[in-house]
Amino acid sequence: MSEPGRVVIVGAGMAGATAAGALREQGFAGEVVLIGQEIHRPYQLPPLSKGLLQGTTDEPDWVHGPGFHEEKRIEFRRGSTVVRIDPRDHVVETDDGERLRYDQLLLATGSEPRPLDLPGGELAGLRTLRTVDDSLALREALAEQPRVVIIGAGWIGCEVAAAARHHGAQVTVVAPEPLPLVRVLGARMGAVFRDLHAAHGVAWRLGNNVTGFIGEARVHAVQCDDGSELPADLVVIGVGAAPRLALAEDAGLALADDVPGRGVAVDSRLRSSVPDIYAAGDVAAHDHPRYGRLRVEHWANAKDQGAHAAATMLGSPNPYNATPYFFTDQYDLGMEYRGLADPDDQVVVRGDLGALEFIAFWLRDGRVRAAMNVNMWDDGDALQALVDNQAPVTVEDLREEDLSSLIP
Known part of the structure; x- marks a missing residue:
């Protein structure tokens, strides 16, 4: 070539x-x-x-x-x-x-950002977050400590909620799912993030769809499919x-x-x-x-x-085979996730879930499909190797053994 x-x-x-x-x-x-x-x-x-x-x-x-x-x-x-x-x-x-x-x-x-084609979508006060200019403009608006409604309980929704609470804004998150991040992390870990945000003053409206925005020139409420209206000075759309x-x-x-x-x-x-x-x-x-x-x-x-x-x-014959990786920081929680799991995979927890210092593993057919370390930073290399090799392990191994000893 x-x-x-x-x-x-x-x-x-x-x-x-x-x-x-x-x-x-x-x-x-x-x-x-x-x-x-x-x-x-x-x-x-x-x-x-x-x-x-x-x-x-x-x-x-x-x-x-x-x-x-x-x-x-x-x-x-x-x-x-x-x-x-x-x-x-x-x-x-x-x-x-x-x-x-x-x-x-x-x-x-x-x-x-995916748009929401809903009545009232032309009103001022509706924001998305994708560019540096979006972020700086949203930060300026949050500094006014508005009533914020966030639509979407994925990564953007959760991180914007944490930032909004950092500024002292009142925050409500609306999403059709039963838990935040449930499509990625499953129910058990989704509950961890729900409780984390609730402890920091976020109001959840899970299991609800937004049907429109109410206002004249500017939004002043968000309408949900149960007929309720959520007061809002600012709406952040984070639906993917x-x-x-x-x-x-x-x-x-x-x-x-x-x-x-x-x-x-x-x-x-x-x-x-x-x-x-x-x-x-x-x-x-x-x-x-x-x-x-x-x-x-x-x-x-x-x-x-x-x-x-x-x-x-430039002629390399090598395939791209990197393991998916992402991270988040929300309040005092820092997290890294490696791998690609099904939310219905078996979840094994090592450490203290209540103290938010733990590692979660997703197992399928006795092999590690993904791992997430929360506020624990010493085992990153071992976690990467376990996921890369889809290591065969037992639940007891993951909870009790030295993780590096489990690497194939």
Whole structure:
């Protein structure tokens, strides 16, 4: 495989920015063009719902330092949007009419908040959280200590709730599920997060759907399907994210209809169905050697896939086989999760659940499918190895034995 002369990367989030840097780190000497819609240089998303939103920091975590792109000869086109990909001619077209040829193309277009198409959706006071500007604007609004209604009890909903309580806002979370995070963590761990937030003053309205927003120019209440109205000065919509697929679909790339939210179907090396086009990050539904086809919307996946896509474009034959990983910080709870479990898998707890110092394991067929450490940081390497190897263990082993001794 010959080395490309020009690599164009569409999307300057974590995946795209990491890929651009990795191309240089891996010795690529050709042209690298990084195209991003925002005017900011590339930044990481996790702080937007954590430290930046709380006010413990005033800047996001930048992917690279100032001057990086100039130093590494990366042409960073900020504030530019790709509107069309022409795979036949190997050209991308931007919103100002420019046509830019590529030898290889990486799609790293990320995802965007899912909207709620409900009556009153045009009212002022309804927010989503995806960009640094979203976070700073929401932080300013939370500083007024408003009555906040958060729609959605996933990671964004829970982290925004914690940040809002940090600012002293009144917080109600509405979601149709019986527990927060239940689709990812299952009932037992979902109850841990429900109780954590309740202890910090969050009011839960679980098992409810929102049917509309009430107000004149600005929202002043949220209407639920049981007929109740929740007073609100501010509403944060956190009902998930959808991958940005329009470019890929228009260009004729195969999409994965068998994964939640769909995605660009890529093979184990992150190659799409169209020659010389790759995908990484939130938009990529990739063929994982252990898990089958999946799409992961987390920071570590975007970072690792960006670097892996760069290696593939330069001829690496290796599959992307990293284990999914994510983390959260809510109040005084810090957590890391490794693996991919079914919420109905058997859960084994090691440590003190009540004190929020424990490790949870998800077992299926006697093997570790996922592990989550909460406020315990000494066993990360062992947990990673147990999950990577899907180690065969017993419940007693996980509760009592030295974890490193269980690694195959």
